[in-house]
Amino acid sequence: MSQIFQPGFALYVKLALFAALLVIVGACLAWRGVATDPHRIDEAVNQPVPFSxxxxxxxxxxxxxxxxxxxxxxxxxxxPPISTCMTCHSQLFTDTAVLKPLVDSWQRGVALHWNRVYxxxxxxxxxxxxxxxxxxxxxxxxxxxxxxxxxxxxxxxxxxxxxxxxxxxxxxxxxxxxxxxxxxxxxxxxxxxxxxxxxxxxxxxxxxxxxxxxx
Structure with a gap:
């Protein structure tokens, strides 16, 4: 009776399953890192306007x-909605370059997208x-x-x-x-x-x- 599988086939299957497991675990860890750690501790987060x-x-x-x-x-x-910011900035520093995204957002009625820190x-x-x-x-x-x-x-x-x-x-x-x-x-x-x-x-x-x- 001829042998269907080559010698060592079981070892190859085990290695393939082990490699697949490593890939799955690595993907889960990578996802968790992205989901729970978007920024490193004490690293300033870039924003469309450098709010202080x-x-x-x-x-x-x-x-x-x-x-x-x-x-x-x-x-x-x-x-805060842009209207909150414009409570002051409709009068203060309105023409400064750093606040241009804020003023543009207000004038165009388009929301300003802030990057989450937490x-x-x-x-x-x-x-x-x-x-x-x-x-x-x-x-x-x-x-x-x-x-x-x-x-x-x-x-x-x-x-x-x-x-x-x-x-x-x-x-x-x-x-x-x-x-x-x-x-x-x-x-x-x-x-x-x-x-x-x-x-x-x-x-x-x-x-x-x-x-x-x-x-």
Whole structure:
């Protein structure tokens, strides 16, 4: 009886399957890297207009909610419409070259496309409003953005990074009236933190449940 497969055929099949597995794993890792890490930490993100948080927040004194109007009530902080920018820039620096994309967008009625700095994958649920309601300050995730001439990411947004806070929220909470004060520092977080956990009725026993972030 003749042999259908050549000697060593099983080895070739195993090697081919192993190579296919490596390709699949590599593709998954590459996708995850693109989905969760669009920019390296501390790398300024190019924008159509080089918006400076330092100028607008630290120098001018704008509150975060002036531009991110939905941050207290929505899952998304929201980006300001061009009309918000033109509240000032219809009169200030309108003729400068650096603001030309902004003015063109306003005059043509075409939205200006900003490049995202923070991006979570679709399988992660995140809600800005609940974090703010529970006393998590902007600084906890965005750093001292009021000191950034160009916006950059300061947190990895990895699962372990999120869990560091969820496992010990008392280390990061602040009074609600201080959430948007980027320079605020607690005098005694060891005392204040547990008090705020109780005041905000945070169920620490559920803070690491999978369903909290993966719905």
């Amino acid at each position: 948080h330092k100028h607008h927040v630290d120098d001018v004194g704008l509150d975060c909610r002036f531009c991110h109007a939905n941050v207290e009530t929505s899952a998304f902080a929201g980006m 991006q979570l994958p679709d399988f992660v649920y995140f809600n800005h409003s609940i974090h703010i309601a529970k006393g998590v300050g902007c600084v906890s995730c965005h750093g001292r953005i009021d000191q950034m001439p160009l916006t950059r990411r300061v947190a990895s947004l990895s699962m372990s990074w999120c869990l560091d806070c969820h496992r010990a929220p008392q280390k990061f909470l602040r009074p609600r009236e201080e959430v948007f004060d980027l320079a605020w520092q607690p005098k005694d977080q060891d005392r204040l933190g547990p008090e705020l956990v109780r005041a905000y009725r945070i169920d620490t026993g559920r803070m690491t449940d999978c369903s909290l972030c993966h719905r």
